[in-house]
Amino acid sequence: MYKENNKTITAQALRRMPYYIQQLRILQSEKIETVSAPKIAERLNLNEVQVRKDFAAVSSTKGKPKAGFSISELLANMEELLGYHNSDEAIIVGAGSLAQAIISYEGFQNYGIKIVTAFDVNPQCIGTEINGIKVLTADKISDLCRRMKIHIGIITAPAHQAQVVCDQLVAGGVLAIWNFAPVHLSVPEHILVQNENLAASLAVLSKQLKQAMKKLN
Amino acid sequence: MYKENNKTITAQALRRMPYYIQQLRILQSEKIETVSAPKIAERLNLNEVQVRKDFAAVSSTKGKPKAGFSISELLANMEELLGYHNSDEAIIVGAGSLAQAIISYEGFQNYGIKIVTAFDVNPQCIGTEINGIKVLTADKISDLCRRMKIHIGIITAPAHQAQVVCDQLVAGGVLAIWNFAPVHLSVPEHILVQNENLAASLAVLSKQLKQAMKKLN
């Protein structure tokens, strides 16, 4: 849980923020100026109390009974909270198609990080560029992280290389790791790891589907 | 929550399964035959009771006090549970770099789905192949899903096309949607949606990092 202006925001609430931002932008493009929590809740299939609490937690001003919240103010508060306008620098290790997808993902610069360099072990791609981002040899990971004071490392390397890459990032002083390899990473206690495990997500989906189909029969 | 052999497995437990499988395979490759819950818990930084309960929930036989569980049996039970050996067919819509990454992701065929066709609106990529998978024109989504009785649709299209694609999938009889577009999808009640929202994950990571760095000062 994180504090901002004496208010507490949970990780789950943070995960909802991009969805709020998306909806608020739609309303804003329709020249609407205020919105109520129940309205957004309905559009996103969420509980209205939850939305109200989330809004209260990020909003710099109070909502107005009957009227709701100012859309432009909510948007500014949420974007500020997520750091959309002052991006942290990051590097990405493993310059394959996943790296390319992330680098070109709907303009990630708007999402609070800026990828400055890519790394790979394959001599064939070293020296090339992905969307304007240079691919360097993996030997230089620690060195570059340290020199550029990089705080975020993204691992898109294959599973069997993920732990080695992780260790190099940690050695380079990286504090947060966004891990796309489907393996558990061992890290010192102070290092943050966010796992993006597609195998795990798929496990949930395909099991749920099987259950649903059983019910249909 | 899902039942299997009178035992209940939660979605969170399912998400832990691929990590168990990874660790069990490592031990198996070292010719070790049994393992205890506390041992796996330690390797994965989990609570030992949680691991024991997860094992009990999937295992076809009971663990033995002092000895623990049979690794090969646990592996077989988990792989069966996740459907690793009888893959469901799926299609993917939006044949960009993210689609390519998913298609080539560590051999996804082992993870319970088999992607049979890709779709795109861009005439340039229609007719090409991605790792042996043909790219067809998006007009044919509903039709093909219906004819081939496809149950899983993967959306890797841009945000502004995601809802349209989703509607086509639903019209084609798809029951489960794996959505990589960073938007909320409106679907009929019986349709399963698993959101893979990178913007949301990044929001958590970058906020946590900011908090951690505040503490360091």
Add this chain to the structure above:
DNA sequence: TAGATTGTTAATCGATTAACAATC
């Protein structure tokens, strides 16, 4: 005013963790 909406306290729900007897 009436009613939609807010903010807040209390109740519920689900998942994790602790405690502990049973057992190989």
Add this chain to the structure above:
DNA sequence: TAGATTGTTAATCGATTAACAATC
């Protein structure tokens, strides 16, 4: 036997949801 480990019940924790008075 002693001790590691299991299985299970109870306690804890955190997040979501319900209830309701306050207010524009």
